[in-house]
Amino acid sequence: SCPPPARGSIPCLPRLPVLGSLPWMRGHLPPHLLFSQLAQRYGSLFALYLGPQYTVVVNDHQHAKEVLLQRGKDFAGRPNMVTTNLLTRGGKDIAFADYSPLWKLQRRLTHNSFTLFGEGTSRLQDIVLNVLSRLCLCAELLSSGTRGFDPSLAVTRAVTNVVCMLVFSATYHQGDTELQEVVLYNQGILDTIARGALVDIYPWMKVHLNTYTAVSKSVLPPLQASLCDGDPRDLLDALLKGQKSSNQGQRASGSEDEGITDDHVLMTAAEAFSAGVETTSSTLLWILAYLLHHPEIQDRVQKELDEQIGSDRAVCAIRPVSPVLISHTAITDSSIGGHAISRGTQVLVNMWSIHHNPQYWDNPDLFNPDRFLDDQGQRVTPSCFLPFGAGPRVCVGESLARLELFLFLSSLLQRLSFSLPDGAPLPNLEGQLGVVLQPLPYKVVVTPRAGWQGGAN
Numbered sequence: 466s467c468p469p470p471a472r473g474s475i476p477c478l479p480r481l482p483v484l485g486s487l488p489w490m491r492g493h494l495p496p497h498l499l500f501s502q503l504a505q506r507y508g509s510l511f512a513l514y515l516g517p518q519y520t521v522v523v524n525d526h527q528h529a530k531e532v533l534l535q536r537g538k539d540f541a542g543r544p545n546m547v548t549t550n551l552l553t554r555g556g557k558d559i560a561f562a563d564y565s566p567l568w569k570l571q572r573r574l575t576h577n578s579f580t581l582f583g584e585g586t587s588r589l590q591d592i593v594l595n596v597l598s599r600l601c602l603c604a605e606l607l608s609s610g611t612r613g614f615d616p617s618l619a620v621t622r623a624v625t626n627v628v629c630m631l632v633f634s635a636t637y638h639q640g641d642t643e644l645q646e647v648v649l650y651n652q653g654i655l656d657t658i659a660r661g662a663l664v665d666i667y668p669w670m671k672v673h674l675n676t677y678t679a680v681s682k683s684v685l686p687p688l689q690a691s692l693c694d695g696d697p698r699d700l701l702d703a704l705l706k707g708q709k710s711s712n713q714g715q716r717a718s719g720s721e722d723e724g725i726t727d728d729h730v731l732m733t734a735a736e737a738f739s740a741g742v743e744t745t746s747s748t749l750l751w752i753l754a755y756l757l758h759h760p761e762i763q764d765r766v767q768k769e770l771d772e773q774i775g776s777d778r779a780v781c782a783i784r785p786v787s788p789v790l791i792s793h794t795a796i797t798d799s800s801i802g803g804h805a806i807s808r809g810t811q812v813l814v815n816m817w818s819i820h821h822n823p824q825y826w827d828n829p830d831l832f833n834p835d836r837f838l839d840d841q842g843q844r845v846t847p848s849c850f851l852p853f854g855a856g857p858r859v860c861v862g863e864s865l866a867r868l869e870l871f872l873f874l875s876s877l878l879q880r881l882s883f884s885l886p887d888g889a890p891l892p893n894l895e896g897q898l899g900v901v902l903q904p905l906p907y908k909v910v911v912t913p914r915a916g917w918q919g920g921a922n
């Protein structure tokens with residue numbers, strides 16, 4: 466094999482010709498913890514070979530900012546992987562597509578469609594409240610009585626329901642078999658992926674398969690034929706409108722480029738599920754798990770909700786559900802921390818290390834929402850808190866997810882209280898890395914708060 470190109474002096478793990486550095490990465494630790502451990506030995510910026518692929522691992526927020534923001538465009542590529550290529554029909558989605566004008570257009574259309582639901586409108590609030598009340602999340606949570614039950618399925622179904630509304634304006638009852646099937650199918654794939662190889666750090670593509678059943682190609686022609694003027698109703702509508710106008714533009718200019726195909730539309734719609742369900746529901750389940758550990762914080766949140774309904778302060782834990790960002794790739798020769806980086810280098814940003822660095826976070830493992838408030842109780846966002854990434858590849862659903870989390874959490878805590886069943890252990894806070902970092906199953910008892918005795922409204 467050819468010698469690696471000169472890359473300055475980034476410390477690198479040893480390697481074998483075919484296996485790369487994998488023999489030096491054995492053990493039972495998930496990637497984010499393994500990388501944090503390796504950073505202790507090799508320094509916060511180190512390199513390794515995933516098979517033949519030279520990969521730089523970033524564990525420090527200054528370097529992460531260079532990769533994501535200062536030289537964000539240099540590193541805005543995605544590696545070409547067999548699995549993701551298959552699942553996204555050759556990168557016709559957003560998350561795994563390489564940097565290109567077409568990808569930019571897809572991202573813009575998706576982002577614009579989400580702003581239809583975002584701050585300044587009540588649409589997302591209406592959807593979340595509908596899922597809580599008419600579609601029975603509250604009633605389902607209350608139905609288990611005092612025995613306690615695992616809330617994860619109910620929460621995942623509720624979040625899936627919200628995404629169904631964002632993508633194709635459809636809602637299901639919590640018990641509908643179609644919704645059940647999507648959720649169960651996701652879970653099966655998730656379990657398979659959870660046992661997968663280290664290189665599959667980002668198997669978010671799972672729902673590309675299962676939502677394909679929900680958004681199958683045959684649904685497109687009638688929707689394409691019935692597009693009306695005016696603001697799009699949902700993501701699918703926005704993508705189809707974008708497809709129509711960009712293809713008309715291309716024909717007018719005589720361009721022979723592929724443009725936005727039906728596969729692009731489907732893969733992007735499906736990605737709203739793969740990127741939007743597991744992330745949001747796991748974050749909600751993490752917050753509930755932490756509230757079981759800290760009932761005094763639940764009381765404070767409820768008191769604040771009682772006093773100032775409509776306040777926009779949300780509780781935030783530093784548990785990043787995507788502890789290592791999706792792999793970035795240098796699309797041009799560039800540098801990190803003064804070290805030369807050649808085009809094609811894969812870069813993994815370990816957000817876990819960054820969010821647990823005691824230099825920047827006081828007692829990083831402690832659940833302490835106050836770290837996000839200043840002396841006057843106003844929200845502050847420390848510059849090294851980047852749970853959604855940053856720069857050209859920042860999560861396209863960030864503002865939507867923040868609003869959704871706030872709405873779900875505040876509406877739930879307004880109506881319900883969560884506690885441990887008698888004698889049950891506290892939730893384990895280490896979690897397990899599947900598609901995202903999820904809490905291990907735990908049980909809760911849910912009781913209605915005074916004034917919400919009905920539970921279903």
Ligand code: HEM
Nearest residue numbers: 560737740741744745787790791853854858860861862866
């Ligand atoms: C990408 C986090 C919710 C859609 C990402 C990335 C992170 C992230 C860390 C990778 C950034 C990078 O590669 O540098 C989260 C978290 C969420 C959340 C923590 C909720 C708690 C959502 C939602 C949607 C969404 C609700 C859409 C409905 C996407 C997409 C990408 C992405 C399409 C790929 C962007 C690109 O490659 O250009 N997200 N996300 N996410 N997210 Fe999210």
